[in-house]
Amino acid sequence: MKSNRPVNLSLGMVLEVNMKSPVAMASILHRISGIVVFLLIPVLLYILQGSLASEADFNAIKNDVFGGFIGRFVVFVALAGLIYHFFAGIKHLVMDFGVAEELQSGRTFATAILAISAVFIALAFVWVVL
Secondary structure (H helix, E strand, O other): OOOOOOOOOOHHHHHHHHOOOHHHHHHHHHHHHHHHHHHHHHHHHHHHHHHHHOHHHHHHHHHHHHHOHHHHHHHHHHHHHHHHHHHHHHHHHHHHOOOOOOHHHHHHHHHHHHHHHHHHHHHHHHHHOO
16 A cells, blocks of 8 residues: 655655755755854854954954964855855845746756856855965
């Protein structure tokens, strides 16, 4: 007897199914980038507050954050999340106007967003980390 009841899939199976669709990947990455940006806002605000206190504090933050790999990497992760979230948000805004709502155009648009974001994130990596 065939059951139409929902089945709980493991995370591995969910990822295996969704990695075949650029639309699903774009949606999942948009959510992840939003969470990353949200969680790193306090860190970035702390860095900003420290850099605005005085010239000595600015130089200390500059040396502490951008002098070591970990600080630059945290800033890069925040910037990468912002970049991807920005481009995926533009995709959603454009789709709200009724553009690229069909299956094939949605796949093409999602693929373009993934490619454009990858280029800008690579440029950000070179700028911040290297």
